[in-house]
Amino acid sequence: MIASVFEELRRPWTAVCVGLLTSVAAQAASAADCPGHPDAIGTSRTIVVDPRAHPIIGTMQYGKTLPLQDKEVVLTFDDGPLPKYSNQILDILAAHCAKATFFLVGSQAHANPGGVRKVRDAGHTVGTHSQNHPAGMDRLPFDRSKQEIEQGIASVTAALGDGTAPAPFLRIPGLRRTDQIEEFAASKGLQLWSADFPADDWRDVSANRVYELAMQRLEAKGKGILLLHDIQPRTVTALPRILRELKARGYRIVHVVPATPERPATPTEPQQWQLHPALAPEAVATSRWPKVPKFASAGPAALSAPALSDLDWHTSDLGVRAARRGRGIPLPPVAPWPRQTTLPPADTLAALPIPARSIFKLPEPTFANALASAARGPATVAQAPSTEISSAKLTGKSRRQDRTAAAQPPAPAGQAAQAPQSAAATTPKPAAQAKRNGRSVRVAGLKKR
Numbered sequence: 001m002i003a004s005v006f007e008e009l010r011r012p013w014t015a016v017c018v019g020l021l022t023s024v025a026a027q028a029a030s031a032a033d034c035p036g037h038p039d040a041i042g043t044s045r046t047i048v049v050d051p052r053a054h055p056i057i058g059t060m061q062y063g064k065t066l067p068l069q070d071k072e073v074v075l076t077f078d079d080g081p082l083p084k085y086s087n088q089i090l091d092i093l094a095a096h097c098a099k100a101t102f103f104l105v106g107s108q109a110h111a112n113p114g115g116v117r118k119v120r121d122a123g124h125t126v127g128t129h130s131q132n133h134p135a136g137m138d139r140l141p142f143d144r145s146k147q148e149i150e151q152g153i154a155s156v157t158a159a160l161g162d163g164t165a166p167a168p169f170l171r172i173p174g175l176r177r178t179d180q181i182e183e184f185a186a187s188k189g190l191q192l193w194s195a196d197f198p199a200d201d202w203r204d205v206s207a208n209r210v211y212e213l214a215m216q217r218l219e220a221k222g223k224g225i226l227l228l229h230d231i232q233p234r235t236v237t238a239l240p241r242i243l244r245e246l247k248a249r250g251y252r253i254v255h256v257v258p259a260t261p262e263r264p265a266t267p268t269e270p271q272q273w274q275l276h277p278a279l280a281p282e283a284v285a286t287s288r289w290p291k292v293p294k295f296a297s298a299g300p301a302a303l304s305a306p307a308l309s310d311l312d313w314h315t316s317d318l319g320v321r322a323a324r325r326g327r328g329i330p331l332p333p334v335a336p337w338p339r340q341t342t343l344p345p346a347d348t349l350a351a352l353p354i355p356a357r358s359i360f361k362l363p364e365p366t367f368a369n370a371l372a373s374a375a376r377g378p379a380t381v382a383q384a385p386s387t388e389i390s391s392a393k394l395t396g397k398s399r400r401q402d403r404t405a406a407a408q409p410p411a412p413a414g415q416a417a418q419a420p421q422s423a424a425a426t427t428p429k430p431a432a433q434a435k436r437n438g439r440s441v442r443v444a445g446l447k448k449r
């Protein structure tokens, strides 16, 4: 309250009077409208817009935005309804008496029609956001984009269940606009909503980061449309803090509804549809948002998988590979992504330590057992190699030779290397005996480590 009064003092005198009255009225209205929540930010006013007069809005992409005053914020939520999180978002908004606009996905509405009615019954504006939320609508054939838009509206209409249609407000998934989509939307009397700033809540960031980005970007523009997602747990966590901070910093929530024959548009001047009339619209739109962000495909289970053409693959034969897989033809072992294995330089390899011989030494008791067993067998000289043979069968010849040398310090390496041939030819019996005693298994087990 005090903050907003001081904010108004910066204006010329006549505006101060009007501003004070407006501010007081808004605060009084929000307190009265939000019983039990004296600290709620409330909704300061509702503006009625005519989509046909202003078919595209949002300075993330366009030169125009909603006719907001300084410190006015419009809340928007995309991708729902997803009961688990959307219901919590609705509860939070209710506790703050804040009205928002929801851009619902048709398939989500079909899966949760009750969720659509909850949004409407809470007094929020229901817009649409395509049927299946395709990841790259700008790359789809136009007919498919058209179908996505129309089916989305049909699904949300069906979910509303009372014969009413959603507001003619459309947000393209991922903001992936094309001239053709814009022309089509305008021909249908739809208002295309971009946004003025996102809070990156579709990304893998913390709730605190969502809060920080929302406030930083709002402060940078001074007013505008905030883009959020009601299907994200981090948004559920961040939203109460965002609303509290908006109030603390003197911002006001504005609700937007479409004009109807009974409800004419709020009178505005053309320059009010510019974020900062003093600046060229292009400068506002492009200076801070050079690139449209990539949105993650929303809605976990209820949304269909993206088509191959939606993905950012650059391998042209993927479609052919998919077709071959469908016909059961085995594919060559080529991964559809570039192999980027980086080998360490040769000098790095040379610098790696050589394992010490002692690593390959058998523990003393095992060696003693082998000697004891050999004492019961025909010949001590033949016995030790025979144990080696049985274990070598399990682990391979070259490693056996290495270990033979290490495990038999009393015998010269050359002698050990020759031993297997004679042992295999002349003394199969001790080898079998060693196996029965379990010693060869123990030895093999040690080798494997």
Ligand SMILES: [Zn+2]
Residues within 6 Å of the ligand: 078, 079, 129, 133, 173, 174, 295, 298
């Ligand atoms: Zn979306």
